[in-house]
Structures are given as structure tokens and as C-alpha cells.
Amino acid sequence: MAAELDTSSMSDALVILGAAGLVIPVFARFRITPVIGFILIGVAVGPFGLGKLVYDRPWLNYVTITDPEALSIYAEFGIILLLFGIGLELSFKRLWQMRRLVFGLGAAELMIIGTIAAVVLSMMGQYWTGALALGFALAFSSTAIVLPISGTSSPVGRAALSMLLFEDIMIVPIIFILGAMAPNAQAEGWEGLLDTLWMGGLVILAMMVLGRLLLPYLFAQAARTKSPELFLAASMLVVIAASLATSVVGLSPIVGALIAGLLIAETEYHGEVEAIMEPFKGLALGVFLITVGMSIDLLTIWDNLWSILGAVLLVLVFKAVVTGVLLRLMGARRSTAAETGILMASPSETTLIVIAAASAALLIQPGTAQFWQIVTAIGLTVTPMLALLGRHIARRVEPAPEITTPDDSEQPVIIVGAGRVGRLVSDMLATHGKPYIAIDSDSDQIETARRLGYRATFADAARADAMTRMGVERSPAVVLTMDEPVLAERLTRKLRKLHPDLLIVARARDTEHAAELYRAGASHAVPETLESSLQLSEAVLVDIGVAMGPVIASIHEKRDEYRVQIEREGALDYKPKLRTSTAEG
Numbered sequence: 001m002a003a004e005l006d007t008s009s010m011s012d013a014l015v016i017l018g019a020a021g022l023v024i025p026v027f028a029r030f031r032i033t034p035v036i037g038f039i040l041i042g043v044a045v046g047p048f049g050l051g052k053l054v055y056d057r058p059w060l061n062y063v064t065i066t067d068p069e070a071l072s073i074y075a076e077f078g079i080i081l082l083l084f085g086i087g088l089e090l091s092f093k094r095l096w097q098m099r100r101l102v103f104g105l106g107a108a109e110l111m112i113i114g115t116i117a118a119v120v121l122s123m124m125g126q127y128w129t130g131a132l133a134l135g136f137a138l139a140f141s142s143t144a145i146v147l148p149i150s151g152t153s154s155p156v157g158r159a160a161l162s163m164l165l166f167e168d169i170m171i172v173p174i175i176f177i178l179g180a181m182a183p184n185a186q187a188e189g190w191e192g193l194l195d196t197l198w199m200g201g202l203v204i205l206a207m208m209v210l211g212r213l214l215l216p217y218l219f220a221q222a223a224r225t226k227s228p229e230l231f232l233a234a235s236m237l238v239v240i241a242a243s244l245a246t247s248v249v250g251l252s253p254i255v256g257a258l259i260a261g262l263l264i265a266e267t268e269y270h271g272e273v274e275a276i277m278e279p280f281k282g283l284a285l286g287v288f289l290i291t292v293g294m295s296i297d298l299l300t301i302w303d304n305l306w307s308i309l310g311a312v313l314l315v316l317v318f319k320a321v322v323t324g325v326l327l328r329l330m331g332a333r334r335s336t337a338a339e340t341g342i343l344m345a346s347p348s349e350t351t352l353i354v355i356a357a358a359s360a361a362l363l364i365q366p367g368t369a370q371f372w373q374i375v376t377a378i379g380l381t382v383t384p385m386l387a388l389l390g391r392h393i394a395r396r397v398e399p400a401p402e403i404t405t406p407d408d409s410e411q412p413v414i415i416v417g418a419g420r421v422g423r424l425v426s427d428m429l430a431t432h433g434k435p436y437i438a439i440d441s442d443s444d445q446i447e448t449a450r451r452l453g454y455r456a457t458f459a460d461a462a463r464a465d466a467m468t469r470m471g472v473e474r475s476p477a478v479v480l481t482m483d484e485p486v487l488a489e490r491l492t493r494k495l496r497k498l499h500p501d502l503l504i505v506a507r508a509r510d511t512e513h514a515a516e517l518y519r520a521g522a523s524h525a526v527p528e529t530l531e532s533s534l535q536l537s538e539a540v541l542v543d544i545g546v547a548m549g550p551v552i553a554s555i556h557e558k559r560d561e562y563r564v565q566i567e568r569e570g571a572l573d574y575k576p577k578l579r580t581s582t583a584e585g
Contacts, residue, residue: 044293139319
């Protein structure tokens, strides 16, 4: 029996990994979001797809999901990681700045849509408690699908984020209220809600205090080990501990995950945590989308085709209109209101949770629950297409304003290394009004630099995605200041391959190392021994009475002479063409 269970679990894991390996590259090739692909895979391998044929063809057991319920915990973990990622992109300061949108726009959107939908369903014959449950269930929009499409920095993304954050906050109160409205519920339902709220408040306060004290120390220790595995383990520990803490007192685990992300966003390690968690978040969200697809019964849809399609269309149009009107009333542009309204029109994964809670509380019949679950699943499936439709309509409603792209000189110079040399380069850039960002994988150096007032953050430049995350494609220059010759050569070669026009200035130990850096593609390699000799010469010449002007001119001449010699010795095959704006700057 145990062996059979292990084989079943293993085949399910292979189906999921195979789906990810197939869906992500194929849909990326055609520039289509993989959301649709994962949902279609769920339809195909689920109990209503090929799973129906397993009894007649046992070999299909190896390419289908045999136990859909076993995936639910992984699907929920995907949502937890998504909210954790949202927290990393925000901060308490930014969240406070969004309070008007979250508790104004977000509250108005949920309450108005939920109330109107409940009234309409009640007029159609649904008992008022069930109508209220279904109305608010349909008012939710999909955090898991909408935010990866919209992002959080654009006007559409900020509006969507504010509404989704309020919806996530309201999940627990709504489910508690549904339980209290159940025919067999007693007063304990309302008392349980109050207990959850005050205990949840205490837990959140404790998390914020302890997080600010402990998280910087925890990630600093992980960073000192130079071990990505330990960094990942620390990140997972924080996410799971925060989610469990809020779950224990009755709050949703996604609340804990969001707060954990917000707390880490206040530290200098948030970029590294975000990068190291990204692959796991993507895979877990893929599992969630597969579970959505597995809930779609194509035969049931065919038998009730017109009523289901009519319900889907009514929900999408109704939510899009109400959301768009609310955004316009709050001052949003016509294009932003139209695109956000259409993007937020579909129901949510939370809709499925609320419908299940209402069914368990006997507020709606099982057949009604199944009907609206299918409507929700179809709505989730078409969300990416709604996003495309929203962008198209937004362009027709109001052309996008002309945006002037700033030149490279307005982007920060990336200084790799926050030690003595890196801080000196930072001082010189700041003196001349040039923005910079210093990065280092040594947490002690980062702590020292930040304490001294430098703009520095934790990042391991040796990681493939670290420099991309820092915006190297827009940066006017990268300065390599670390005293690690092998790493400097490797990083120079990698940057030159990916960014042929990038200005790369590297610190070299001596002239031989400088020649190696030129061969790797450095724009300038500055040997320490040469510069110290030139500075000694300058000091002695000035002190013995030689005028400063001729001394500086001769120093520059000698530096150029050595540079030409080093380049010649390095047998330079490729001299990068520098960006015009950088050369002039």
C-alpha cells in the first residue's frame, strides 16, 4: 500500500514538473502568459479529463493527477508565496501612502459589487443569506493571476493592488460571518470573529516588533556564510513561521506572508530574498493554476452551456463597469479606469474558497455551488485575455501620453564592492552629482556603508540575475572595486557578453591583471601599483617646487602611456564602443 502511494505521488509530481517544463517555454516562445497553459493542463490531466479514462486504460494513471485533493496544500502555498513577494515589492512607507486607495477604493469596490450582486441574485430567487454569500464571493478578483500580469508599479498595477489587498484582508471576516449565518450556527460564530480579530491584532503587532529586531540579524548571518541554500532556508523559515502564526489565531496565512514580506522589504536583503524565492513561487503558482483547471468539467459546461456563458458574461461586464466607474470617480485616467476594470472583472481563487464555505454552512445548495465554481474557473481562465482586451480598449479610449525616456546619465552607476575603494568611488560620484548604488555580498561591509550614509544594498554580483535586478541594462557604467581578481575577470566577461556597449571600469592588482581584464572586455582597468606610483611621483614633484599644472599633465600623459602598453600586452581583440551619453558625462 505504501509503495502504491509513493508511486502515485511520484507520478503526480512528474506530471506537474513535466507540465511546467512544457508550458513555460512554449508559451514564452509565443509571448503568451503561461497561466492559460497551466489551466489547460489541469483540464487535460484532471479527473474530468484524461482521469475519466484511467479505469479503462490504466497506463493513463502515469500522466494524470490521481489525487487532486493532495495538491491543494501546494496550491495554497503558491498563493502564500505570491503575497510574500508582493510584500517584498512594497514597504510600510509605500503601504501607508496607499492607505486611501486600499481602504477607500478597495473597500468601496468590494462592498458595492458584493451588495449589488447579492440584491440581483436575491431577486432571481436565491435566499438572501445565500445571495449575500455568492455576491461577495463573486466580488473578489484573482490576486494570483492579476498581479503577475499588471505588476505593482504602473497606475493599473497600483489600483489593482489596492483593491486586492483589501480583499485579502476581508477574507477571514467574510468567512466567519458566513459561518455565523448558517442555519445551525449559534452566537459563538460572532464571538469567534471578535476573538480572532483581537488575537490577530496582537500577533501582527508582535510580528512587526520581533521582525524589525530579528530579521536583519538572521539574514546577515545567512549572508556571511555565502551559501545560497542557507539564504533560501532562512527565507522559507520566515514565510512559513509568519503564515503559521496568523493561521493559529484564525487569520488567513496569506496575511502573515504579506507582513513577512513587508518586514524583509525594510532590510537591505530584500532584493536577494526576492530573487532566490522567485522560482519556487512560479512553480507553486503553476500547481494552483493546474488545480483550477482540474475543477472544470467540460461535460457539465456543455450540458449547461448557455446559462454558464451567460453568467460568466454578466459577471465580467458588471464587475468591469462598477470598478471602472469607481476609479473614474476617484480621479483615475479614462485609460487606467478602463484597463483596470476589465482586468479585475473575473472572479478569484478566493471565490472558490468562499463558495465552499457557504456550501458547508448550508447557505447554498450543492448544485448552485458547482454552477458558480465552474463560472469562476472559466473566469480565471480568460483573465489573461481580459488583460489584452483591457490594454486594447485603454489605447482606444485614451492614447498613452508621450513619455520621454531619461538618458543613461540619470540612471545610477553600479559599484560592485562597498569596501574602502567602493566608498571612495561613491564619494567622487556624489561630489559631482552622479547617482550610484553600491552592492556587496558581505553583510558587514553593507552595514558599515549604510551606517556611514552610503546608498548600499546586499546583492551577490556573481549570481546570474543580480546585476539584471539592479538595472544594469539602464546603468551608464559598472565599477568593479572588489579585490578578487578571478571574480572581477568572470564578471567582466559576463557583463561584456550581455551588454556590449556598457562602460566597465575595473580595479586591477597590477599591470598583468589589468591586461587580463582588458582581454575579458573591460573598458578601463586601473592597476593599484600604477596609481600608487603616480601619486608618489606627484607628491614629490610638487614638494620640490615643480608647478602643479605641468605635474598633473605629465601624470595624465604617463597614465595614458601605460594604458596603451597594457592594452597592447593584453592582445585586445575587442574594444567596446562606449555609450555616447556616458562618454560625454
